[in-house]
Amino acid sequence: MEQFCQDKTYNIAIVGAGPAGVYCALNLALKFKEANFDKYKISIFDKSQALRTILPTGGGRCNITNAIFDIKEFASNYPRGEKFLYSLFSSHFNYDSIEFFNKIGIKTYIQSDGRIFPKSNSAKDVKDKMLSALKKYKNIKLINKEIFNKNELENFDRIVLCAGSRNTTKLIQSFKQPMEEFKRALCALKVENFNFPKGISIKALDGDFVTTSDGISGPLAFKISSLNVDLPFPYKIEINLFNAEELEKLIQLNTKKTIGILISKLIPKSFAQVHVSEFNKKASEISKERLKQLSKLELNILGNSSLGEIVHKGGVCLDSVDKNCKSKICDNLWFCGEILNIDGFCGGFNLQNCWSSAYVVANDVVRSIINK
Ligand SMILES: Cc1cc2nc3c(=O)[nH]c(=O)nc-3n(C[C@H](O)[C@H](O)[C@H](O)COP(=O)(O)OP(=O)(O)OC[C@H]3O[C@@H](n4cnc5c(N)ncnc54)[C@H](O)[C@@H]3O)c2cc1C
DSSP states (O other): OOOOOTTTEEEEEEOOSSHHHHHHHHHHHHHHHHHTTTEEEEEEESOTTTTTTTTGGGGGTTEEEEEOHHHHHTTOOTTBBBHHHHHHHHHHHHHHHHHHHHHHTOOOOEEETSEEETTTTOHHHHHHHHHHHTOOOTTEEEEEEOOOGGGGTOOOOEEEEEOOSSSSSHHHHTOOOOEEEEEEEEEEEEEETTOOOOTTTEEEEEEEEEESSSSSHHEEEHHHHHHHSSOOOEEEEEEEEEOHHHHHHHHHHHSSHHHHHHHHHTHOOOOOOOOOOOTTBBBSSSHHHHHHHHHHHHHHHHEEEEEEEOOOEEEGGGBBBOSSBBSSSTTTTTGGGGGOOOOOOOOTTTHHHHHHHHHHHHHHHHHHHHTT
């Protein structure tokens, strides 16, 4: 077993300067400072520009997290990793991340749908503030270098892998860490014979979606793709657009109006014109059964669209790490962020996985050094 040595400088490698890697480095430095310990060096390796991957988040506004303050309810938004996250969230949850961001000058606000954004509405501002916080620590070095395998990290005392889910399979496998194949999990969907005009936003009972040139996109489409990630294409889905009884009530109050006019009170007219073949017919002449049919949208999903690709399912198997995301296979190795087999729906859930797992890893790495 390794002995704690007063004079030794501990070398920590972080592979990936994405949201998880930078948050982990900042928390490592904070924890060491709290413990009055400065015999450490953190090298953050990135093959590209640090925090480049945060720039497109939230459409450039960076949906930092979500305002669900109950851990179980929050975790129910992850098709993969739900139970594993209970423990991570009990150590570091959304309000802890908000406090952390406040401290480095990123004020946040809650949007009406519960999503949390920086007040600046700028992912670039989040990137800049996180990187300036990093520059304050002389023990942290950003290195522009791609790491291909375990051998390149031999001289490090502690290793944190947080290189995300794009082209990282070989790197993970070089550590012999069990993993699940990466698959696109939050995508827009291609739909068979889709003839709605593109760009219509629909607030359906099941969630919000938007029509594209070949199908649907937006939070509901992403959720459908995530939940059905292992289903072979094509598969059928049914979206509840509105409550059929609401339409019936509208008809009872407006017996002379056409179905088209009334249904356009519940869904956009340009969408209804395609969805309702009997658009100009008197509403009172439409059967109850047909009204029920009109309240739903049946789609045959042909595949993932090339538009929009947000997160991947797959990565390091959760049963191959302990509750601090430390490898059970390889000594002195931790994982955080999307490289773990954890993925959530749209709404700030994927970044919260980065913040919580990175914090827990930072805490455990520090503990592994100074509590010897
Ligand atoms: C368009 C888009 C919008 C999104 N919007 C949101 C949102 O608003 N809210 C939300 O919660 N989530 C959002 N996400 C998801 C979120 O961005 C990711 O979950 C998050 O970036 C994962 O962070 P990470 O640090 O784990 O990995 P990454 O962000 O992928 O960062 C990994 C880093 O590692 C580097 N790297 C990779 N391999 C190597 C290697 N071998 N050697 C050295 N460096 C390497 C990469 O260059 C990269 O900088 C969005 C994703 C996309 C694509």
